[in-house]
Amino acid sequence: MKSVAIVFRHAPFGTTSGREGLDLAMLSASFEQQVSLIFTDEAVLHLIGGQTPEQAGAKDYLSALKALPLYDIDTVLVCSDSMQLLGLKASELNIEAKVVSADVITKTLQAVDEVLVF
Numbered sequence: 001m002k003s004v005a006i007v008f009r010h011a012p013f014g015t016t017s018g019r020e021g022l023d024l025a026m027l028s029a030s031f032e033q034q035v036s037l038i039f040t041d042e043a044v045l046h047l048i049g050g051q052t053p054e055q056a057g058a059k060d061y062l063s064a065l066k067a068l069p070l071y072d073i074d075t076v077l078v079c080s081d082s083m084q085l086l087g088l089k090a091s092e093l094n095i096e097a098k099v100v101s102a103d104v105i106t107k108t109l110q111a112v113d114e115v116l117v118f
Contacts, residue, residue, distance in 0.1 A: 001033065003034040003112040003114070004113065004114045005036045005114070005116070006024060006028075006035065006036070007109075007117045007118065008040070008118050009042070009043050010043055010118065012045050012046045017118040018043065018046055018061070019061040021118030022061060022065070024116065025037055026064070026067070029071035029072055030071060035073045036073075036075035036076075036077065036112060037076045038076075038109070039076070039077070039078045039097070040079040040082050042082075044079065046065065047095060048088065048092055049092070049093075066094075068095065075108070076096065076098065077097065077104065077105055078090075078093065079101075080100060080102075
């Protein structure tokens with residue numbers, strides 16, 4: 001089984017990269033690839049609840065994050081440095097994710113077959 005890590009680095013609105021990365025993650029998982037999601041930098045904002053993308057003129061793809069367990073996407077990592085920089089706490093995340101250090105993210109990236117950055 002091929003393993004893929006999808007790294008999200010950009011804020012949820014303003015570009016389509018987050019939606020495209022999430023679509024790819026679900027598509028890859030449906031073809032029985034082992035998918036890990038990693039949120040760093042401003043991308044950690046994808047995981048904060050209570051957002052209304054419609055007010056920003058965007059479609060709500062963030063609600064699809066709650067479907068990750070249906071696709072057997074169990075590894076969702078969030079950079080602790082990014083969380084701290086943005087003043088966020090783990091309790092603010094709207095899905096189950098592990099807040100980890102940069103070292104853990106590096107080891108995860110080294111262990112997979114392919115890394116894709118969005």
